[in-house]
Amino acid sequence: MKHYLKYGAVAAISLAFAGEAMATExxxxxxxxxxxxxxxxxxxxxxxSEKTNGEFTLNISYGGLSKNKENLDGISIGAFEMAQFCAGYHRDKNPTITVLELPFLGVETLEQERELSMALYAQDAVKEDLARWNATLLMPSPMPQYNLVGLGDAPAALKDFEGLSVRATGGIGKAMEAVGAVPTSMSATEVRQAMDSGVVKAVAFAPHAHMAFGTIENGKWWTTNLNPGTVNCPVVANTDALNDLSDANREALLGSIDEALDHYVDNYTNNTMAKWGPALDERGIERVSFSAEGLAAFKERVAGPAATSWIEDMNARGLPAQELYDFATSKLEELKGM
Known part of the structure; x- marks a missing residue:
């Protein structure tokens, strides 16, 4: 009897270790x-976690694994299996997706941003671009149009941006440069210190980031309708790690993306934006709106030249720039029902 118990116990322990070994983190x-x-x-x-009964878990680290500008590098060497990054942080590393950061592209809603990004991510040239980093694009982080929170006197017209130091990345930076501002690219986590020290006098962010990174704590004004564009910030997986998943775990991951994005858009629309107006009011932040004529002149001055410059730059890199730009703009027209 003891003999059978002995081997039964060993078997049970072995099964326990086998089950533990099968878990994926x-x-x-x-x-x-x-x-x-x-x-x-x-x-x-x-x-x-729910779909796999805890057998597959994603351990999310807020800054403990890598600097945000180095997340794509970390993915490439397998330092971690999944990461989020923004294309404008390192345009040379992911040139194809920077087409979605062109100023005044015309995206109007989070849903349009979501669908446009997912469609672009499926293009062969974009997949090949990210494959250089052993990365597979999973989903975007849809954001509304950026606007500025700033210090000092509020700009009354676009000409008042002349000489203003602004944290603005990618195409937004190009747009601000066109009205005489001095754009500076820095990560979101560096912004509050730069603002406090006077390195920048204004910051271009979406509303959630203005709240999360504290620009409204000492900001004096906010532009309601400048809307120069937004940034594209994908979530990617290390391709080898994705391929190594069991079929069930891969399905649990990829099959959850749509629901995760549904949750994101709903939360941004009904939670974040509901807090934005009251947050400005509580701090006495002045709302600055520009005339339709001024904004039209701004767009005309920026949009065409920025797109032309982007296409020329990407063509020089051997990328199908015109094809990507035409795809993005025609897809957006389709999404807008034009």
Whole structure:
């Protein structure tokens, strides 16, 4: 009897270790703190764990694994399995997706941003671009149009941006440069210190980031309708890690993306934006709106030249720039029902 118990116990322990060995954990590198910008990643982790009964978990780290500008490098060497990054942080590393950061592209809603990004991510040239980093694009982080929170006197007209130091990345930076501002590219986590020290006098962010990174704590004004564009911030997986997943775990991950994005858009629309107006009012931040004529002149001055410059630059790199630009603009027209 003892003999059978002995081997039964060994078998039970072996099965326990086998089950433990079968569990899969992925490390996920994001930054800052949990906020609207990371809600789809948080929801994805929740869904994956539920669908696999805890056998596949996503361990989300807010800055503990990598600097945000180095997340794509970390993915490339397998330092972690999933990460979020913004194309404008390192345009040379992911040139194809910077087409979605062109100023005045015309995206009007989070849903349009979501669908346009997912469609572009499926293009062969974009897949090949990210494959250089052993990365597979999973989903975007849809954001509304950026606007500025600033210090000092509020600009009354576009000419008042002349000489203003502005944190603005990608195409937004190009747009601000066109009205005489001095754009500076820096990561979101560096912005508050730069603002406090006077390195920049204004910051271009979406509303959630203005709240999350504290620009409204000492800001004096906010532009309601400048709307020069937004940034594209994908979530990617290390391709080898994705391929190594079991079929069930891969399905749990990829099959949860749509629901995670649904949650993200709903949260941004009904939670973040509901807080934005009251947050400005509580701090006495002045709302600055520009005339339709001024904005039209701004767009005319910026949009065409920026697109032409982008196409020329990408062509010089051997990328199908015109094809990507035409795809993005025609897809957006389709989404807008034009």
């Amino acid at each position: 992925w490390n996920v590198s994001v930054w800052g703190k949990r906020r609207a910008f990371t809600e789809h990643v948080e929801k994805l982790a929740e869904l994956v």
